[in-house]
Structures are given as C-alpha cells and as structure tokens.
Amino acid sequence: MLSIIPTNLDKVDKEHIDQEILRLGIIAELDAVSTYEQLAAMTDNEKIKKALADIAKEEKTHVGEFQALLLEIDKEQAEELEEGKKEIEEM
Secondary structure (H helix, E strand, O other): OOOOOOOOHHHOOHHHHHHHHHHHHHHHHHHHHHHHHHHHHHOOOHHHHHHHHHHHHHHHHHHHHHHHHHHHHOHHHHHHHHHHHHHHHHO
C-alpha cells in the first residue's frame, strides 16, 4: 500500500466510515509488517535486521489494536471471525 489509500472513502456511507478506516489501518499495518520483514531479510547488518524485526513486531501489535476496535463496532465481522476459527478447527 505504501501510503496510498486503495479506496475512495468519500464514497463510503457515514454509517460505515469507522469500519472502513479501521480496515484500512489493518491493511497499512500488515503492509508495514511485510515491508519490514522483507527488508530485514535483505540486509546482512545484524543491528539493522534486529531493528526491523522489532519494528515489524510492533506493527503486528497495531494490527491487533485495529482489529479489536473493528470487532467492537462490527458485530458481523466478529461473528464471521469466530465462524472462520470454527471452520479451521473442524479441518
């Protein structure tokens, strides 16, 4: 994503804007995790590698924060998350 919002938030209903903002936050954080982990894999400098890994871990925490907020305001998302977990457990 790298700083580009992949959707036009002006076209989102006001009723759903917070959900979309949180989803975009999740996307941005996951993009950051992927970027930092790829950069860490590319360097031979252990100090840089360690810093990037630490930052990637922090971004994963941010994903959890956004997800927790999303699950508070989008009950269908919360229900479907649980349904997905059940389907995996049944495999």
